[in-house]
Amino acid sequence: MIPNVLAERYASSALQAIWSAEGRIVLEREFWIAVMKAQRDLGLDIPEEAIVAYEQVKNQVDTASIMQRERITRHDVKARIEEFNELAGHEHVHKGMTSRDLTENVEQLQVFRSLQIIRDKSVATLVRFSKRAAQWADLVITARTHNVAAQPTTFGKRLAMFGEEMLSAHAAVQDLVDRYPVRGLKGAVGTQMDPLSLFEGDASKVAELEKRVVAHLGMPALWTNVGQVYPRSLDFRVVAALTDLASGPSSFAKTLRLMAGHETASEGFAPGQTGSSAMPHKMNSRSCERVNGFHVILKGHLAMAGGLAGDQWNEGDVSCSVVRRVMLPDAFFATDGLFETLLTILDQMDAYPAVIAKENAHYLPFLMTTTIMMEAVKAGVGRETAHKAIKEHAVATVNDLRTGKVTTNNLIERLVGDDRIPLSADQLTTLVQAGERNAGAAQAQIQAFVGTIAELAERHPQAAQYTPGSIL
Amino acid sequence: MIPNVLAERYASSALQAIWSAEGRIVLEREFWIAVMKAQRDLGLDIPEEAIVAYEQVKNQVDTASIMQRERITRHDVKARIEEFNELAGHEHVHKGMTSRDLTENVEQLQVFRSLQIIRDKSVATLVRFSKRAAQWADLVITARTHNVAAQPTTFGKRLAMFGEEMLSAHAAVQDLVDRYPVRGLKGAVGTQMDPLSLFEGDASKVAELEKRVVAHLGMPALWTNVGQVYPRSLDFRVVAALTDLASGPSSFAKTLRLMAGHETASEGFAPGQTGSSAMPHKMNSRSCERVNGFHVILKGHLAMAGGLAGDQWNEGDVSCSVVRRVMLPDAFFATDGLFETLLTILDQMDAYPAVIAKENAHYLPFLMTTTIMMEAVKAGVGRETAHKAIKEHAVATVNDLRTGKVTTNNLIERLVGDDRIPLSADQLTTLVQAGERNAGAAQAQIQAFVGTIAELAERHPQAAQYTPGSIL
Amino acid sequence: MIPNVLAERYASSALQAIWSAEGRIVLEREFWIAVMKAQRDLGLDIPEEAIVAYEQVKNQVDTASIMQRERITRHDVKARIEEFNELAGHEHVHKGMTSRDLTENVEQLQVFRSLQIIRDKSVATLVRFSKRAAQWADLVITARTHNVAAQPTTFGKRLAMFGEEMLSAHAAVQDLVDRYPVRGLKGAVGTQMDPLSLFEGDASKVAELEKRVVAHLGMPALWTNVGQVYPRSLDFRVVAALTDLASGPSSFAKTLRLMAGHETASEGFAPGQTGSSAMPHKMNSRSCERVNGFHVILKGHLAMAGGLAGDQWNEGDVSCSVVRRVMLPDAFFATDGLFETLLTILDQMDAYPAVIAKENAHYLPFLMTTTIMMEAVKAGVGRETAHKAIKEHAVATVNDLRTGKVTTNNLIERLVGDDRIPLSADQLTTLVQAGERNAGAAQAQIQAFVGTIAELAERHPQAAQYTPGSIL
Amino acid sequence: MIPNVLAERYASSALQAIWSAEGRIVLEREFWIAVMKAQRDLGLDIPEEAIVAYEQVKNQVDTASIMQRERITRHDVKARIEEFNELAGHEHVHKGMTSRDLTENVEQLQVFRSLQIIRDKSVATLVRFSKRAAQWADLVITARTHNVAAQPTTFGKRLAMFGEEMLSAHAAVQDLVDRYPVRGLKGAVGTQMDPLSLFEGDASKVAELEKRVVAHLGMPALWTNVGQVYPRSLDFRVVAALTDLASGPSSFAKTLRLMAGHETASEGFAPGQTGSSAMPHKMNSRSCERVNGFHVILKGHLAMAGGLAGDQWNEGDVSCSVVRRVMLPDAFFATDGLFETLLTILDQMDAYPAVIAKENAHYLPFLMTTTIMMEAVKAGVGRETAHKAIKEHAVATVNDLRTGKVTTNNLIERLVGDDRIPLSADQLTTLVQAGERNAGAAQAQIQAFVGTIAELAERHPQAAQYTPGSIL
Numbered sequence A, B, C, D: 001m002i003p004n005v006l007a008e009r010y011a012s013s014a015l016q017a018i019w020s021a022e023g024r025i026v027l028e029r030e031f032w033i034a035v036m037k038a039q040r041d042l043g044l045d046i047p048e049e050a051i052v053a054y055e056q057v058k059n060q061v062d063t064a065s066i067m068q069r070e071r072i073t074r075h076d077v078k079a080r081i082e083e084f085n086e087l088a089g090h091e092h093v094h095k096g097m098t099s100r101d102l103t104e105n106v107e108q109l110q111v112f113r114s115l116q117i118i119r120d121k122s123v124a125t126l127v128r129f130s131k132r133a134a135q136w137a138d139l140v141i142t143a144r145t146h147n148v149a150a151q152p153t154t155f156g157k158r159l160a161m162f163g164e165e166m167l168s169a170h171a172a173v174q175d176l177v178d179r180y181p182v183r184g185l186k187g188a189v190g191t192q193m194d195p196l197s198l199f200e201g202d203a204s205k206v207a208e209l210e211k212r213v214v215a216h217l218g219m220p221a222l223w224t225n226v227g228q229v230y231p232r233s234l235d236f237r238v239v240a241a242l243t244d245l246a247s248g249p250s251s252f253a254k255t256l257r258l259m260a261g262h263e264t265a266s267e268g269f270a271p272g273q274t275g276s277s278a279m280p281h282k283m284n285s286r287s288c289e290r291v292n293g294f295h296v297i298l299k300g301h302l303a304m305a306g307g308l309a310g311d312q313w314n315e316g317d318v319s320c321s322v323v324r325r326v327m328l329p330d331a332f333f334a335t336d337g338l339f340e341t342l343l344t345i346l347d348q349m350d351a352y353p354a355v356i357a358k359e360n361a362h363y364l365p366f367l368m369t370t371t372i373m374m375e376a377v378k379a380g381v382g383r384e385t386a387h388k389a390i391k392e393h394a395v396a397t398v399n400d401l402r403t404g405k406v407t408t409n410n411l412i413e414r415l416v417g418d419d420r421i422p423l424s425a426d427q428l429t430t431l432v433q434a435g436e437r438n439a440g441a442a443q444a445q446i447q448a449f450v451g452t453i454a455e456l457a458e459r460h461p462q463a464a465q466y467t468p469g470s471i472l
Helices: A005-010 A013-019 A021-041 A047-059 A062-074 A078-086 A099-135 A155-178 A191-196 A202-217 A233-245 A247-262 A286-307 A322-349 A353-367 A371-379 A382-404 A411-416 A423-439 A442-459 B005-010 B013-019 B019-043 B048-057 B065-071 B077-090 B099-135 B154-177 B193-198 B203-217 B233-245 B246-262 B286-308 B321-348 B353-367 B371-376 B383-403 B411-417 B425-437 B444-458 C004-009 C013-019 C021-041 C048-057 C063-073 C077-089 C099-135 C156-178 C193-198 C203-217 C231-247 C247-262 C286-308 C323-349 C355-368 C369-378 C383-403 C411-416 C425-435 C442-459 D005-012 D012-017 D021-041 D048-057 D063-073 D076-088 D099-135 D154-179 D193-200 D203-217 D231-244 D247-262 D286-308 D322-348 D351-368 D370-379 D383-403 D412-418 D427-436 D442-459
Strands: A142-147 A148-154 B140-145 B148-154 C140-147 C148-154 D139-145 D148-156
Touching: A005 A013, A005 A322, A005 B019, A005 C323, A013 A099, A013 A322, A013 D021, A021 A047, A021 A062, A021 A202, A021 A423, A047 A078, A047 A148, A062 D193, A078 A099, A099 A155, A099 A202, A099 A233, A099 A322, A099 A382, A099 A442, A099 D247, A142 A155, A142 A353, A142 A442, A142 B246, A148 A155, A148 A353, A148 A442, A155 A233, A155 A247, A155 A423, A155 A442, A155 B233, A191 A202, A191 B371, A191 C247, A202 B203, A233 A247, A233 A286, A233 A322, A233 A353, A233 B154, A233 B233, A247 A286, A247 A322, A247 D247, A286 A322, A286 B286, A286 C286, A322 C004, A322 C286, A322 C323, A353 A371, A353 A382, A353 A411, A353 A423, A353 B193, A411 A423, A411 B065, A411 C323, A411 C425, A423 B411, B005 B321, B005 B353, B005 D099, B005 D322, B013 B019, B013 B065, B013 B099, B013 D427, B019 B065, B019 B077, B019 B099, B019 B203, B019 C099, B019 C369, B048 B077, B048 B425, B065 B286, B065 C383, B099 B154, B099 B233, B099 B321, B099 B444, B140 B353, B140 C355, B140 D193, B140 D203, B148 B154, B154 B233, B154 B246, B154 C383, B154 D063, B154 D351, B233 B246, B233 B286, B233 B321, B233 C063, B233 C156, B246 B286, B246 B321, B246 C247, B286 D286, B286 D322, B321 D286, B321 D322, B353 B371, B353 B383, B353 B411, B353 B425, B353 C383, B371 B383, B371 B425, B383 B411, B411 B425, C004 C013, C004 C247, C004 C323, C004 D048, C013 C021, C013 C099, C013 C323, C021 C048, C021 C077, C021 C156, C021 C203, C048 C077, C048 C286, C063 C077, C077 C099, C077 D048, C099 C156, C099 C203, C099 C231, C099 C323, C099 D021, C140 C156, C140 C355, C148 D322, C156 C231, C156 C247, C156 C442, C193 C203, C193 C247, C231 C247, C231 C286, C231 C323, C231 D154, C231 D231, C231 D247, C247 C286, C247 C323, C247 D231, C286 C323, C355 C369, C355 C383, C355 C411, C355 C425, C369 C383, C369 C425, C383 C411, C411 C425, D005 D012, D005 D231, D012 D021, D012 D322, D021 D048, D021 D076, D021 D099, D021 D203, D048 D148, D063 D076, D076 D099, D099 D154, D099 D203, D099 D442, D139 D154, D139 D351, D148 D154, D148 D286, D148 D351, D148 D442, D154 D231, D154 D247, D193 D203, D193 D286, D231 D322, D247 D286, D351 D370, D351 D383, D351 D412, D370 D383, D370 D427, D383 D412, D412 D427
Parallel strands: none
Antiparallel strands: A142 A148, B140 B148, C140 C148, D139 D148
């Protein structure tokens, strides 16, 4: 059998369990049992012993037997009803229900539970971003815009930046969890005609039945006006939220790949691991690349979800059926794989202060030119004169470095030797060295992030302590 | 000049004003003035007369003059600074700011104001869905799943269904508006080094400055840890929310196109308008098709937004620049055009009860077969016998209708003539006629929707009364 | 294990075999053997008995054993080398090769062979479109634009239209097959440094080796300047071609779903099958919906492919790795599933002449208004007068039909009763009846399509006779 | 008026002319004139003086006047007919035609001519890739995989690699141009009922008319079986080909951005230009970022095109109308802007040999470890011993460089000092220096590329010499 590669290679067992054939069948049976209990309480004739019998066999899942039934009936839900009935020795499940009363609710339960797991892993990830940001809060690095050296910042600030991006998306996911609406028992076209028939038109009983079923599912909200299916824009919203949540991590992974190219940082290795045997120096950012790959995959799933949203005909159709079979589990497997990988990166990553210091030293004279100019003006030279002198020397230094005339940034020496700049070698060196420690408000910003995450972790103590499995 | 077709043909003037070159320049100037006022209050030497001078000229926008400056400086922000300074006769704007301190905040303001307009139009749309749902609450139609007749529902329920889908997305847009975070004054790489220099390291003044600027912008939240730019996943979230919001309308439009094909309903015409002169009977669903077209466009913009999210290098770059110039205004123009069109459709649409009744009559005997079977069983016949008899006649009726042997659905006559079914012609006819009025809980569901929208309209009284402009 | 749902439920065994773990390992081993044979012929010391030994064990695939090796080496290619060597009792494979010299070529072979299978199935599909177009060449139906009745056409013409769309995409796929370029043996960064070392700098031997390897693979072209990997825009081109090829079928499926809603045609049933047992009249277009679903899925895969194209860093990276593991097999599984489904639809579909005739009768008077006007003018009335009269009556007829005042289209009666139209009832009836048989050049167009497909079938006789497997 | 930003800021005047309102109107009028001439030759009564009159006024385009007419007629084509008729003083245009007979063909002409311009610019681009590849054929750089140093290559080879990727897509675009099929005069639903009426059923005249019209348009092929519109999968194919063509350039731009981060190369500056005045050293890759931005935009347009392909209902609808108004011109504007930018980059880019040499020196000892091992084995030491020694020293060197214990790569010194490696300092240095000049088959591969492009340039001499306009 050809396996689902996202599930088998990358996703955690918790996600696999939710979306496996076996897992789904158990969810369905639990759903039927919850419906029967509520129906019995509301007056339908469903014997207690039948419910007990169903409960006793609900975990006996034989997918081969069910598939054999499906080949005969050519109807998947009917096959699963028959199997469950035969195991229990009763015929009480699925009363007053259509197939979609079962499948829509159970699929939404799969989505909802998966969302909760992902939400929890995003908490664990934010805790790590916070920890790393605090660890490297004072490690000054050369910030880059357009991939070119711009001003000093700290490595901790860079991590807090990606962390805060993800935190913003995390809040949106939390919102989605807090108000995720389930379809409920609405009948073949959404009018509840069949459950109403079952209770001989008693609308209050139908409402109570639905209320109990939603309570069983544990979802926070309920649709009122739907058709055969719940609106597919809800699936779109879910996949968009996952894509959003993966965006901060993706930018972080890309930046770490860039830093690895400069050897200022790397995603690290598992203890004991070294580079490839042929090239022992070579430490590829395989895991970061994988994070970026998952993000690309999610955008593909989002395109699929977008292809279903807004394409409902009348009370519904199933042109979405094959798409949702692929997109829903796979989007969660990809997101889960992304977080397993990302947590591992955050645990194993490393920074290389010596290389960072070398880079800082190389660029710092350039980064300090505006400060030098201001000091020169204070010392009495005209602004235009100072600007002209500094620009001449800066451009000359860049060119000489690139053509090899000089091998280290000697801008300061040049300025010392220029009479137009009335600052001594000592003064200039002091200015540049001060720059090396000045990352503005970086530390305070990091502190704010660390504080916010500490509160989040308090609200989700178990999630905060999650440890990823071993990745390939 | 080649116009922006989405702006010119479809968007309202309110949206055009926000995104026009002139509108943006005024927003920038107002932003600069707000910054100057705060800087002055916090102790910087900015004379009151300068601020007055800037305020007096802020609406004097000469884009040609600015473009001429840009051709010389090759720097768009610098060109706009020089123009504003020259008009005012002062040089106090943009102190301690980098270009992105201006442009990011102003672009976010454009996004935020556009979001508010769209939010308001979605309220106006929901009010119309509610009105139409109430109007046709009792008009029974043949619900379709898989585009095939399934069970009775009402036209009002169908409209409430699409309305409730949109309501769910509306709530997500409202959330976004309620917590939309602005970048603020963070300097070249996000560390606030430059504003800190300006206030000689006084962090509290920098914080106060930023607080006042955010208050001027009127946005509800502020990023702390950012780089040169705010995270592009926020743009993605915005475009995803617009796409989501357009999904219910898109399904509605598609369904109305289907109904027009059956002549059970149409998007209607403006008063006095008729069909094409060559074919006067032909009433094309041009506006509904346009709604579907806008949805396709939005998904393209979402792909663009997805191409930027998660692709930030270090503290930021502008590989996003050209993309955002296209995607941000165009996504709002498309959404705005969609709502202008949709509001018009909801105002002008019509249903055709005679054709609907004919369709109901055609399908009702089929839709009632399960009820007939139950009654036959009550009347004493075995369940299997009844099922077999009904199925034989139903299939035969379908086939005869399709091959032309019969021209109307005569299933009831066939059942009357079959001894296995112990029900009289009167009894059967009564059953079928009852079915025609039985739309289950449809009316109650509609009522719930109408109530919710009434509350929403109370919270947004002005938005609820919005009337669309004339569409092409 | 969680299966790949596209492979397991929808794709044919031929596609599954190409992309299974076992199938791939055999392809790799055959590739290594081809390389060894060429290396031996070009002078490397590789004993004949070793090659024989490798050939004898090449089909002994034990994926569990390989996975156990991978867990130790943490290198998938190394694990497969060791397994093959141990099975054969020799160590001659993979000489002068890097991992990508193996994996890129084998993956391209999987793509190439899959493309050929899809190309063949598209031939089989076109043959069916041709057959159905010929069968219904003269069955006049009411053509619709904007989903509204427009002019007569024939059902055969409608099928030829979708067939010709697909034929155009088929030609593009054939082009792709005809010039698909393989990466070849290019070494770690594309410079062939390692194979050149192996042959001590003899470039002619390296070229000859590569030539033989390409001949073994059977691919028509070879890249010269590549890096570690072949350009991912080639994958994009493949998935775009598949999406293109699926577009005609998708439009056809959507149109058949629309026709099913009017009961003018349906996708039919397998012999002996009827509708759902609860609603025996209900024949859902499940297979057509599935075709549309596959098209949505493909567009998601295209978004994934687009996320890799144009994102190569330097000589290559593997941020594409996880994406290609998902996208490449799944895009082919989806396309294959689409064609299996489509072939079944084309074999089982049916048209319902009685319903079609009823629809024609309903609309024909409207469709003939321009002709009637021309004849009225010939008979002496002024053009403006005739136009005014006809328009009045047409609009009134439409309105009366929709409000239920009349139940059949009585436009002709109305015209007969209007003195402004100097045509008798007989004349008018004759005009309308002539219209019912006038589908313009439809038959000639169909004939052209049938002829083209006949030539295509002659060029691909085996493909033309392909019969799909049984679908779920 | 809000301008189309892609047209106004980035596209060339040639593209703007094709897609401007005025340009389109002239194309339409030329089309009508071509139709009239053919109709006259085939026997219709169209006086020569009328045709002359139309030709004389065809360039008098007054869009305001036309818009005023459209506001009255509410029909855009009718407005343009009336305007043209009034200008000419005759009423002979549009005989036997429906709106789509005009608009589809003219839009296809816009697409076709745009494709030719893009094809030509891709030739000009390839010529520059070839020139640069030849110029830097021998400039050895450190090739990177996973963004990490891997083996030597040359800068010329890297450029040839991206060039060859683009060449492959160029061939696909050329194919598309060579077989691009136009819809022709097919009437309202594709059956040619109206042109057949015009020629009283004479099919040969209709065929001849269409043949002449296609000859006028200059397109290479003609659809036979279409509906109201040509299949939208053809638009999809076009946008996919543009996206494909932009992929090699996008990878090149991304790589140049990476190189700029290492200062080994840059996109350069216009003569006289320097970096930003505040930071004179800072040379941002703005143009390369823009190329990547255009690629993102194109993928958005592709999503739009994909939203139309496969969504045709019956003989056609115009849910595509608003989408195509945006997508078609904008995809060409974006592609054109991309090539204008790319040509400028290729003309102005620069490499920095001193920085490159420093990088090579830093990595070369690592890159040569496999060669050193082979030589050590030849000199008598056991393979395992040599491997162990080298690996120890390589890992230690990497770690010492990263922690700052050493500042230059001293692997060779370490190996010299290790008795297990029986090679002298001279021998080792010689080995490493040889590596610096060994880029395998890079030069030969470049030569092949240069030769192919020379042939291409011969076939397109004018295109090869195209010079881009000045970019912003």
